[in-house]
Amino acid sequence: MEVKHAEDAQAQKKQKRQLTRKPLIFNIFTQSCCNTQPAGLWSYPGDVSSQYTTLEYWEKLAKKAEEAKFNAIFIADVLGPYDIYHGPRNYSYVAKAGTQFPGIDPAIPISAMAAVTKSVGFGITFSTISEHPYLLARKLATLDQMTGGRVGWNIVSSYLDSASRNLLNGGQLPNKLARYEKTDEYVQVVAELMLSSFREDALKADPKTKTFIDPDLVRPINFEGEWYKVPGPAYTSPSPQGIPVLFEAGISKGGVELASKWSEVAFSTGSTPAMLRFKTDRIRECAQSRYGRDWNDVKILAFVMVIVSDTEAKAWEKFNRYADAADPDAALAMVCGWTSADFTEYADDFDLLQSSNGMHRDIVKHFCNSLLDKGPITKKDLGRHVSVKGNADLIIGSVDQVVQKLIDYVEIGGADGFNFASAINPDSYDELIDLVIPKLKAKGLFWDDYPVPGGTLRENLTGVKGASHLGKHHPAYGYRWTSDLSREEFEQQFDSYKKELRKKQGDAYEQGAK
Template sequence: MTSNNSESPITKRQKLDSSSSNSKKKDLIINFFIQSCLTSQPSALWSFPGDKSRNYNKLSYWTDIAQKAEENGINSIFIADVLGPYDVYKGPGNYETGVKAGTQHPGIDPSIPISAMASVTKNLGFGITFSTISEHPYLFARRLSSLDHFTDGRVGWNIVSGYLHSASVNLLNGVKLPEKAKRYEKTDEYVQVVNELLLSSFRTDSILVDEKTKTYADPKLVRRIDFEGEHYTVPGPSYTEPSPQGIPVLFLAGQSTPGLELAAKHAEVIFMNGSEPKGLKRKVDRFKEIAVKRYNRNPDNLKVLSLALVIVDETKEKAWEKYENYAKHADPEGALALISGWTGIDFSVYDDEVDLTTIPNAQHREIVTSFCKKILKEGVPITKKQFARHCSVKGSADLVIGSVEDVIEELITWVDESGIDGFNFAPVTIPGSYDDLIKYVLPRLKERGYFSGEYKVPGGTYRENLYGKKGQNYFPEDHPDFNYRWTSGTREEFAIKLAKHKELLQKQGKIDLNSEYADDLIYKSR
């Protein structure tokens, strides 16, 4: 942890002043966003000529994408995941519209193709979404560590607490998904269990592989964690030995107060979206300020990514022609199923020709205008029919559309004005959208000095390449979870040290419900 006598992180960032943080160009983190199913954001565009996403259940589909990504210096493949159908639209419980369109359903386990993808690459990272309601943390810790071993340390865990009722009733014995604050509270404990299993069970020098004494691991350097919490009781020790990173890079998507609190404590990378750069900047600054004030974290070590969907061509007109062609092949009703599931709003209650920008419900209006900013014109209605058509192409991602220069200028504006560190680029079609990024966008970002296209630590771990520092396989010292790792001392000595650290984290993590952070942001968090 940062010493009290050293320069504080908030001083380093000059109290989060945007002018200082944006005074130099960033080498952006660029990820290919994908989902372990047919499509992630668009609706039914698996039907588009040349799209290959219907092969999501074939291993070659994944290895081809991985090789394409690494050949072009992409930082990682980020794989989103859900665990149930979207059943809010025309619901509750009606999943037929989404299933018909293949709206993020059916899908596969996103961890299965990872080893194969790693076998055909040397530098590419893999960010994988795993829900904390999907399996017991003892079993999940084994899965996570195994992936880190088989990729030589190129794995990240996107921590989600779930947001679909259709998943929770199947995973929680018919019980509804708990309210948001309770979910994040349980998720915090889940992460603590995984931390202790993977970092506190084996001392870092416990694996001896001594052939003479037939000693693989020194039993005195392996300990039970004896975790007893409100939700989990896990004696341990971990079933797996320490992996290259100890624990994979931690991601989190959260924009509500509980989500920001959890990210401030655990995340190295957080995903955020906003309707415009200045609004996104407020969220970025708020997140970093919570992390700095509560946990004394270095804001330079906190990476923020935004989800963007790019439609680009040589001219603006050609780009919009592409958009129209995509819209012709998409399924607007499938998009409504998706948006209804994301937001919890059943949009079937509105007639097709109703102007959604004038409906009485302010939250519904806010969502519509946020999703439709590229086609929104003052005084011009946005009917439900138009809303559905637009979302059938872009989903919930920020749409960036136009000529090469239009797109580059917009992306750079987002970076410079909001303070984000890069993008998860969602595809409209696969591999078409990735090919357009490679052809049009990445070369210009390189020319402008915003993307090197090079791995900072060739052959390194995900964390080494994330921070650009050889040997940075484990958390930076300012990370709140840094002291979970057992590096020295006896079992008894480490147990005392760990107990003190956990007590400190608990005190730091206490939320004052009357604080400036106690109010929720507008956008619903997963």
């Protein structure tokens, strides 16, 4: 939304980049609730989303993803309902539609999903306001152990007051500056607990000496920051990846800074490939200039929804069938929750593109990019459009059109792959698998099999067997207590490493939040 037309035009002039990664990263996007992005489409004939409270639902999804060779199933999460549309605290619209409310803990089904698969990964969203970092470090390590190293952590700091009221003793979320600084410190605590508490060979399990963990190879982290004081050590021994693959959605300025520092995979939307390119370059430039990371260290995934048919006209007919069955009011409630923009002030027949509020116009252009050449956009149009696609970029057309649009997101937009949302579950996933992926595979953009079958998520993301741990350019690479260092050597080296990292960071989050 903040991308201006001038920046869009400038991005369009950039030369298409050569594909730097073949094949692309493909994730199934879902959520631990009934609807993910659509509003009320759980009731559409054949949709199975309402079965999300059963293990069978998650096991089937995991098997489908692995059979189709997706990198991972990415599970989004929110911790409160969207309740400001016709509010305050009015969650009736999303409750009636089952839209991202109610929901379950996304961590619970993972072990069952891992038990029926061997290679597909699981990206799980955990907010930094939901629990203490000491507890999350244990949860992440446990999940990594139970899955054989197939877990990723999507780092979020939450954005809904409906969540903060319940998790922060009735308080509000911190301002942007404090939120990003606190999240940065939170991730540091988790990384130190998981990587610096135990030397990587501390686990002996030696019956002859009756030594399970060598106590000389365990150390407290003695973390003391502005928000957290955590002496440690971690409660859980080292997991296969040391720390799960780190995901983050870098959109705001402070979010870009956070993603540039910590993420291995960042998510974004662009409305158009050119707009996405502006965002992908911003993340990579920050990662390179501030943290010395290679340009391609941070993989960027575009968040898209594909609606495909024999022709573009038939694809739009399908979209309209979905929109007729969806709940536009629940969709408007989501838009208000995502953007804090109140559209209730506008008459039903008012063209939102003519609003005197520039932010509101930008929001409408972001969510309804594919409608901009079709005339006025009313509140009803906004709700109807979002009721199917949610916050994902809509890619709609014939098979060949969809394939080319996806390639444009890579060549023009700078994407390394995609998070694929569904309009109808499982139909949207099945159409992607049956119609689109074979065409991409024929172009060399989708693999025949996992490069490391049975390997860790990080190995299959990088395509390198043995690359289970953070890469050498990642800021937390030096957090790992390796087997070649004594405790004294590690602590001396680690202290110097952290000082240098703090020097690099400087006042990054203060600048990013302005």
